Amino acid sequence: MIEVDDVTKRYGRTTAVHGLSFTVAPGQVTGFLGPNGAGKSTTLRMVLGLTSPTSGTVTVGGRRFRGLPRGLCEVGALLDAGDAHGGRTARAHLAALARGNGLPRRRVDEVLAQTGLTSVAGRRVGGFSLGMRQRLGIAGALLGDPPVLLFDEPLNGLDPEGIRWVRGLFRRLADEGRTVLVSSHLMREMEHTAQRLIVIGRGELIATGTLAEFAAADTTTDVSVRTPDPAALATALGGPGVEVRVEDDGSCAVTGLTARRIGDLALLHRIPLHGLTPRRASLEETFMGLTSDSVEYGSGNAR
Numbered sequence: 001m002i003e004v005d006d007v008t009k010r011y012g013r014t015t016a017v018h019g020l021s022f023t024v025a026p027g028q029v030t031g032f033l034g035p036n037g038a039g040k041s042t043t044l045r046m047v048l049g050l051t052s053p054t055s056g057t058v059t060v061g062g063r064r065f066r067g068l069p070r071g072l073c074e075v076g077a078l079l080d081a082g083d084a085h086g087g088r089t090a091r092a093h094l095a096a097l098a099r100g101n102g103l104p105r106r107r108v109d110e111v112l113a114q115t116g117l118t119s120v121a122g123r124r125v126g127g128f129s130l131g132m133r134q135r136l137g138i139a140g141a142l143l144g145d146p147p148v149l150l151f152d153e154p155l156n157g158l159d160p161e162g163i164r165w166v167r168g169l170f171r172r173l174a175d176e177g178r179t180v181l182v183s184s185h186l187m188r189e190m191e192h193t194a195q196r197l198i199v200i201g202r203g204e205l206i207a208t209g210t211l212a213e214f215a216a217a218d219t220t221t222d223v224s225v226r227t228p229d230p231a232a233l234a235t236a237l238g239g240p241g242v243e244v245r246v247e248d249d250g251s252c253a254v255t256g257l258t259a260r261r262i263g264d265l266a267l268l269h270r271i272p273l274h275g276l277t278p279r280r281a282s283l284e285e286t287f288m289g290l291t292s293d294s295v296e297y298g299s300g301n302a303r
């Protein structure tokens with residue numbers, strides 16, 4: 001369990017995280033979503049104990065950060081796939097990590113097997129593709145067999161097979177009762193990865209909920225209407241809160257009315273309809289709508 005309680009983190013005049021509170025429960029994969037610069041990495045670093053909050057508290061398994069980074073047996077993390085020394089082999093990299101953390105050597109072979117790297121364990125990391133580096137980073141996170149796992153943009157650079165594998169692994173880790181937090185700036189990456197979402201923007205919480213709740217909460221539905229007389233339709237439907245937009249393909253996108261009401265009004269005004277299709281916003285569109293105020297934020301802006 002991770003609990004972030006009213007956390008603010010400032011770097012000089014930049015506020016990276018502001019009054020952020022959320023909890024991450026074990027047993028499911030939680031997506032941590034936000035546009036670039038939203039404060040995801042900063043938050044993950046605070047959970048790991050690599051950075052201390054300016055104010056507020058972060059607890060992992062009920063324990064507060066006490067000025068020392070959390071050990072590999074407590075929290076495993078993939079923060080930056082590029083941080084392994086390029087001149088070392090994958091096995092040597094993991095062996096050094098294991099030694100430094102007092103972990104048994106056998107864990108190295110176990111995590112190499114778990115991440116599909118056994119056959120390349122003797123190769124230098126410098127020659128690894130980004131996907132292999134991601135696997136190695138994940139192997140490092142698993143080394144201490146920790147109950148809490150953090151992955152910062154782990155799908156970056158993975159091919160479709162790699163993405164499928166990572167998704168399966170995260171699910172298995174969550175099914176084992178672990179707390180799994182995965183960051184991304186792309187909703188489409190989270191759609192088939194996470195069961196719950198935490199969405200942040202400009203360092204602040206925007207929304208939390210299950211994926212199903214996000215899908216159900218999209219109120220920005222519109223209705224696509226085909227008619228030979230869009231102008232008459234717009235006049236007939238016009239009113240407060242109703243918008244009729246003619247799309248490039250000649251159809252009309254109507255917001256603010258149900259398909260049934262549009263049909264009734266068209267009949268009343270004797271306007272022929274050739275099509276009437278209610279449309280739901282995709283999760284990606286819901287995310288864009290939620291974070292649209294946050295994306296203009298350029299890194300380094302003072303708030």
Ligand SMILES: Nc1ncnc2c1ncn2[C@@H]1O[C@H](COP(=O)(O)OP(=O)(O)OP(=O)(O)O)[C@@H](O)[C@H]1O
Nearest residue numbers: 011014016035036037038039040041042185299300
């Ligand atoms: N060490 C630092 N010193 C100064 N500013 C920082 C530092 N770390 C992060 N920031 C700033 O804090 C804000 C949040 O950055 P952070 O990297 O946490 O966002 P992010 O959501 O992880 O973004 P991205 O997806 O681009 O990695 C940005 O404006 C960033 O420039």
